[in-house]
Amino acid sequence: xxxxxxLLLVLMMVLSFGLTGCGGSTDTVDxxxxxxxxxxxxxxxxxxxxxxDKSFFDxxxxxxxxxxxxxxxEVVTKTIEMTYDETKWRPTLEDxxxxxxxxxxxGTWQMQEMLQEIAPLYPEKRYIIFDxxxxxxxxxxxxxxxxxYKQNEGSFLAGVLAAKVTISDMELANPDKRIGFLGGMDIPxxxxxxxxxxxxxxxxxxxxxxxxxxxGNFDDSAKGKELALAQYGMGADIGFNVxxxxxxxxxxxxxxVNRYAIGVDSDQALIFAESDPEKANLIVTSMxxxxxNSLVRAIDMHFEGTLPYGSAENLGMAEExxxxxxxxxxxxxxxxxxxxxxxxxEAKIMSGEITVSSAIGMSTEELNxxxxxxx
Amino acid sequence: MDKFIAIIFSVSFGxxxxxxxxxxxxxxxxxxxxDKAGVINIGLEGIMLISALTGVVVxxxxxxxxxxxxxxxxxxxxxxxxxxxxxxxxxxxxxxxxIAINLFGGGGTIFALYLVAHDKGISSSxxxxxxxxxxxxxxxxxxxxxxxxxxxxxLTYIALLSVVFVYILVYKTPLGLQIRAVGENEDAADSVGxxxxxxxxxxxxxxxxxxxFGGAYMSMAYxxxxxxxxxxxxxxxxxxxxxMGGSTPFGTLVACFVFGSAEALSNxxxxxxxxTEFVQMIPYVVTVLGLVLYSSRKTSQIRKKIGSRR
Numbered sequence: 001x002x003x004x005x006x007l008l009l010v011l012m013m014v015l016s017f018g019l020t021g022c023g024g025s026t027d028t029v030d031x032x033x034x035x036x037x038x039x040x041x042x043x044x045x046x047x048x049x050x051x052x053d054k055s056f057f058d059x060x061x062x063x064x065x066x067x068x069x070x071x072x073x074e075v076v077t078k079t080i081e082m083t084y085d086e087t088k089w090r091p092t093l094e095d096x097x098x099x100x101x102x103x104x105x106x107g108t109w110q111m112q113e114m115l116q117e118i119a120p121l122y123p124e125k126r127y128i129i130f131d132x133x134x135x136x137x138x139x140x141x142x143x144x145x146x147x148x149y150k151q152n153e154g155s156f157l158a159g160v161l162a163a164k165v166t167i168s169d170m171e172l173a174n175p176d177k178r179i180g181f182l183g184g185m186d187i188p189x190x191x192x193x194x195x196x197x198x199x200x201x202x203x204x205x206x207x208x209x210x211x212x213x214x215x216g217n218f219d220d221s222a223k224g225k226e227l228a229l230a231q232y233g234m235g236a237d238i239g240f241n242v243x244x245x246x247x248x249x250x251x252x253x254x255x256x257v258n259r260y261a262i263g264v265d266s267d268q269a270l271i272f273a274e275s276d277p278e279k280a281n282l283i284v285t286s287m288x289x290x291x292x293n294s295l296v297r298a299i300d301m302h303f304e305g306t307l308p309y310g311s312a313e314n315l316g317m318a319e320e321x322x323x324x325x326x327x328x329x330x331x332x333x334x335x336x337x338x339x340x341x342x343x344x345x346e347a348k349i350m351s352g353e354i355t356v357s358s359a360i361g362m363s364t365e366e367l368n369x370x371x372x373x374x375x
Numbered sequence: 376m377d378k379f380i381a382i383i384f385s386v387s388f389g390x391x392x393x394x395x396x397x398x399x400x401x402x403x404x405x406x407x408x409x410d411k412a413g414v415i416n417i418g419l420e421g422i423m424l425i426s427a428l429t430g431v432v433v434x435x436x437x438x439x440x441x442x443x444x445x446x447x448x449x450x451x452x453x454x455x456x457x458x459x460x461x462x463x464x465x466x467x468x469x470x471x472x473x474i475a476i477n478l479f480g481g482g483g484t485i486f487a488l489y490l491v492a493h494d495k496g497i498s499s500s501x502x503x504x505x506x507x508x509x510x511x512x513x514x515x516x517x518x519x520x521x522x523x524x525x526x527x528x529x530l531t532y533i534a535l536l537s538v539v540f541v542y543i544l545v546y547k548t549p550l551g552l553q554i555r556a557v558g559e560n561e562d563a564a565d566s567v568g569x570x571x572x573x574x575x576x577x578x579x580x581x582x583x584x585x586x587x588f589g590g591a592y593m594s595m596a597y598x599x600x601x602x603x604x605x606x607x608x609x610x611x612x613x614x615x616x617x618x619m620g621g622s623t624p625f626g627t628l629v630a631c632f633v634f635g636s637a638e639a640l641s642n643x644x645x646x647x648x649x650x651t652e653f654v655q656m657i658p659y660v661v662t663v664l665g666l667v668l669y670s671s672r673k674t675s676q677i678r679k680k681i682g683s684r685r
Contacts, residue, residue: 050485052496052603186651213645216655220607222597226391226642233387234646245496245602252598275502276599375648 043067043299044101045079048089048111055244055265056131056291060107063292067299075299090114097122103302105295107131109189119144126309128298130291131189133312146312147294147321148360151189151287152196153349154322155240156356158262158287159200160345161324162238163208164338165260165284172259172282173237180211180231180239182250184218191359191367193242193264193287198374199356203345210374211236215246224249225256232257240264240287255279260333265289267325285330287322294321318350382643389523391642393531396635398423398597398606400534401589402613403620403627404541405582410622411545412578413558417473418458419586420610421480426451426590428484428498431601432491435501444506444530444591451587452580454480459579463572477610485603498594498601505599506530506591528596530588535628537585542624554578586610612662619665630665637661 045064047057064077082092093114096104104125106115109132116139119127126143133146162179181197183190194212201208211234213227224243228250231239238260241247247264248271254261255278263269263286272280294315301307315321324330324342331339348354359367382388402419409416429450434443458476462469485495492500508528515525545551556564557574565571589609594601616634620627641657 050495050603052485052489052494054496054499211646212648213642214651214655216651217607219602219604221600221602221605222593223607223638223642225598226395226639227645229391230387230643230646248497248499248600248602249598252600255599271497271499275499371648 040074040076041071041103041299041302042076042101043078043103043105044096044099045077045105046089046092046096046111047079047081048086048106048108049084050081051079053244054248054268054271056107056289059266059289059291060105060130060295063295064105066292066296070296071299071303086110090118093118097125102126103128103299105130107291109187115144116141126302128295130294131289136310136312142310145298145307145309147298148312148314149289149291149294149321150314150316150356150358151289151322152192152199152356152358153316154287154289154324155193155196155242156200156203156349156354157324157342157346158240158285159197159202160204160342161200161285161334161338162197162240162262163201163204164341165238165334166208166236167205168335168338170260170333174235176235176237177205177207178209178211178235178237180228180236180250181213182224182228182231182239182241182243182247183212183214184243184246185216186214188360188362190214190242191362193240195359195362195367195370196356197240198370201374203354208374211239212371212374215243215249218244218246220246221249221252225253228253228261229257232259238262238284242287251279251283254282258282260284262287263325267327269325269327269329280329281333283329284333285327286325288325290321290323294319297321316350317346378647379644382647383640386519386522388639388643390527391639392632392636393523393527394597395639395642396631397528397531397534398589398592398609399613399616399631399634400538400628401530401585401592402610403616403631404534404537404624405585405589406614406617407620407622407624407627408541408545408554408585409578409582410617411551411558412554412575413561414459414462414469414575414579415473415614416455416458416579416582416586417470417611417614418454418476418480419582419589419613420606420608421473421477422451422454422583422586423590423593423606423610424480424484424604425454426587427594427605428487428590428601430591431498431501431503431594432487434595435498435503438502438504440504440506440595443504443595444588447591447595448584448587451583451585451590453583455579455581455583455586456576458583459576462579463575481604484601488601488603496603501600503600504595506596528592530592530596533588534592537588538624538628545624550574550577589613612658615662615666619669621669633661633665634658 049057061079068077082088105128107130112132116134120140128145130147133148134141134144166179181194211231215224224246239250240262241250242264251261261283263283268286269280269283317323405419426447430443430447433446434440458472461467461472489495492498506529508526511525515521553569553574557571561571593605616630617627620630637658641654644654
């Protein structure tokens with residue numbers, strides 16, 4: 001009984017594919033019957049988490065939507081949420097690699113090792129990994145393209161802005177030259193933000209002090225709020241949160257004590273623009289990590305045949321992969337002088353006149369030295 | 376070192392301790408009352424999540440924070456009742472029911488959040504309300520004390536009062552006597568005509584109600600939104616606090632404050648550039664130390680009992 005049923009189902013699926021295929025071809029008689037029209041490019045995005053993080057998983061998903069919109073029938077896209085259950089990640093990546101997807105996109109350092117082991121087994125597939133880079137020296141990864149973000153460059157701008165705000169006579173700024181940094185975990189990617197932030201602040205004024213706290217995870221927004229309140233209590237008048245969902249606690253803290261905040265990854269002022277305008281008014285800008293832009297760029301290059309599989313690229317401001325959110329809050333809260341200055345600095349970073357250090361690959365001693373310089 | 380002392384003896388530290396401890400007190404009182412009736416409620420974490428979401432959604436749709444709180448507590452009680460139904464009527468294992476509630480709370484709240492707010496992470500698109508902070512009349516005149524004790528969220532005061540409430544309920548009322556009797560020896564209680572099932576139901580419903588207050592505090596006082604898995608283990612810490620406090624209301628309160636202070640300390644110490652790994656360890660080290668102290672005291676008590684019998 002079960003077998004007949006499954007046979008019937010298979011038959012139905014085959015028929016429906018065939019029929020839709022026919023329907024498609026009757027509509028597109030005008031198209032050239034070359035290779036392009038035969039098979040759409042199938043792209044799968046595997047998220048090792050769930051959507052709704054208001055951070056780079058949402059951004060990656062948005063990138064896929066942009067690709068779908070741009071290429072229409074030429075691509076088939078699918079986002080798969082593997083949830084935060086780590087035991088599901090490897091089997092899902094293996095399953096998807098077994099299926100007929102052409103390009104498989106994964107992200108974050110947590111997927112790096114799995115991909116290094118699985119990608120060589122499927123040499124005909126293409127893989128893209130964002131926000132980290134795989135180890136090309138010790139593994140045969142000619143089919144993997146890695147995207148790193150120069151978050152240190154974007155954070156440099158955030159640091160400049162924070163320093164400008166704290167020494168300014170803005171409404172909620174105090175005379176204490178002290179700014180805050182709220183990180184999720186003490187890991188290289190987060191510290192890369194921190195190093196850029198510190199250097200940006202010091203670029204404006206050597207005497208700036210930075211309060212640095214790590215929440216220890218990316219979930220606990222209540223703890224994020226506690227830590228941020230402690231920072232504001234120590235005299236910081238503006239803080240930068242780099243902690244995903246947990247970092248949103250900082251925004252609540254900012255509202256409670258009426259101080260400024262800088263968001264991260266996505267435009268965090270817009271999250272609260274409608275439900276809590278008072279809070280949105282304190283978020284001067286957000287340091288965006290545009291995973292979406294970088295994925296669209298990668299697929300564009302794939303179609304052109306110029307995407308350098310087998311290597312890693314560091315994307316920064318020039319590729320519109322990082323930058324500050326230019327929204328109404330930024331434009332009303334921040335004076336035009338500061339905004340222009342930020343633009344100048346942005347140009348200097350792009351031209352290479354200002355080089356920003358990176359915490360990725362930096363030794364603990366060097367990092368501690370930088371942290372101690374703003375103690 | 377001077378800075379360290381300055382942090383600990385600052386008023387904002389005292390204020391933070393109360394704020395951090397509040398959800399632990401509620402959850403620990405929930406753990407205590409069910410423990411007294413001989414049922415261990417490890418579903419506190421899940422119940423808190425369900426209540427936290429209920430509070431946010433109801434307050435957003437009714438624009439009344441107190442209705443939100445009320446519904447959060449009712450949702451907590453109902454979840455406690457559901458647990459009682461599974462464990463007492465359907466005879467499932469109470470620990471497994473608790474685990475099921477925790478898993479349901481973790482996943483179900485995200486699903487419900489997606490239905491209501493079209494978002495899987497945070498409820499920021501809902502205009503939910505927060506419960507007010509209140510000043511205590513006489514205390515707010517006293518210099519230092521006023522800054523620590525007065526001006527806290529109303530739920531912080533309810534949490535402190537709930538300890539007294541639980542004490543009176545458990546030790547001074549006939550119901551409390553029945554609850555303790557069922558917890559000590561349910562067959563004996565049954566033999567004198569106490570309805571064991573009814574008492575356990577009541578204990579679990581009350582336990583759910585307390586966890587409901589704790590959940591409402593998380594989403595309507597501590598922060599102003601619901602986000603997935605926002606309780607992050609506080610329900611379990613409460614269970615530890617209840618065990619450490621020797622299952623007495625005031626002992627549990629003290630244990631909660633120990634955990635709360637350790638947490639607040641680890642939050643404040645970060646700014647001193649003590650290595651983060653060390654700072655983040657503090658609450659857990661305190662937990663282990665507390666449990667060692669508790670169990671060594673307990674074993675020495677048992678030894679004394681055995682000794683006196685001889």
